[in-house]
Amino acid sequence: MEEATERDIAVFEAGIKLGGLYHQFVGAPISVDTIDGLSRIIEQCVMLQPYVRSVGVTIDSEMVEKKHNRKFDYCELEGRMLHVSLQILYKNTIAHCELVYDEELDYPLMSIKKIESIK
């Protein structure tokens, strides 16, 4: 039974941000023309939260285009369209994490890429 270390907190905080942005923005109306604007605002929202060092959001334009409704010419943001790279800096630890659509699992997978000590 142990208390949380600096490293624990860094990856925990990364999970919070990825889970949070996912459930905040999935369902938002999107089209090929608004991909860029929506990606930037998701980044801005994440950057405001504690311990975020950097974040990059990409939305799969091919998927968006394929999902455009034929009559109304837009669709909704789905988890599988999202690619997010996130760095959390907590004290001297950087957690590099990611949200990527895993085609084989058919699942928007969040994972830890690496953990760095910067002392």
Place this chain on the structure above:
Amino acid sequence: MEEATERDIAVFEAGIKLGGLYHQFVGAPISVDTIDGLSRIIEQCVMLQPYVRSVGVTIDSEMVEKKHNRKFDYCELEGRMLHVSLQILYKNTIAHCELVYDEELDYPLMSIKKIESIK
């Protein structure tokens, strides 16, 4: 017992957009610095949806500032911070609607301002 008229559909569609944007974006992280970006993207999202003629989103910067967390220096978008002006054009009818925080009721009130026939 009657079927829906053009006018009914115009105001119904306006309600859909206001209810939708509210529950999509409330809870998003926001600070004084990101008000503009978030307002523009909410407008873009609404503009994609059927029959929207125009939409203007304003977020109350005083409220945002007052709600900034002292330690983490941001807050969350709340319904009472939102001011939205929306025009729906369905065939020859324009419905002018609004979301405004009603201080007396302490409620983010959605209402129809006027309905116009443009034949």
Place this chain on the structure above:
Amino acid sequence: MEEATERDIAVFEAGIKLGGLYHQFVGAPISVDTIDGLSRIIEQCVMLQPYVRSVGVTIDSEMVEKKHNRKFDYCELEGRMLHVSLQILYKNTIAHCELVYDEELDYPLMSIKKIESIK
């Protein structure tokens, strides 16, 4: 240029509720086993809002089952899984509205079924 009538307000309020529940609950984790619980709570949430006379939510269990992730055995609520019947009572007017997935349009369509005067 006209002001809103009782009938206008009834259908406007119906739109608010349908747009709102959609963007509040889409994205929630769901499985075949939790369909019933989630449907009931969406109904309860809608019933709290002003002027709701009745609401019935059905979630398409076949779609949910088909969308279950093979490894993790659940999926997310999507708009196309939702079927909602809603009655708004504003003064003496009842607006009967619906959210139904339209297969041909491939779109979760919200519509006014009929409007009733109950004097």
Place this chain on the structure above:
Amino acid sequence: MEEATERDIAVFEAGIKLGGLYHQFVGAPISVDTIDGLSRIIEQCVMLQPYVRSVGVTIDSEMVEKKHNRKFDYCELEGRMLHVSLQILYKNTIAHCELVYDEELDYPLMSIKKIESIK
């Protein structure tokens, strides 16, 4: 530069669940009468997700009551109303985490309570 351990993944997954439920359910209409139903469904939604061992959701009924709109007699779920206890089991590691409103910080704080090895 290191790869993720079992322990890292356990706390990361805990963060995902807390961040996710927060941004999925904040904003939902709630009243004193629906607290129980909404708490149970949030628990059910979280239990569906990978590696969740247990979850308990409590919603502060005093806060809900205080926030009830006087005219419409309900309010919206806010982060500060939520108390969540979560256990993630990943392989042989249990991460005990929590979401609690921190009055001093005026912030819905997510934290790791302890980490257990169950070999």
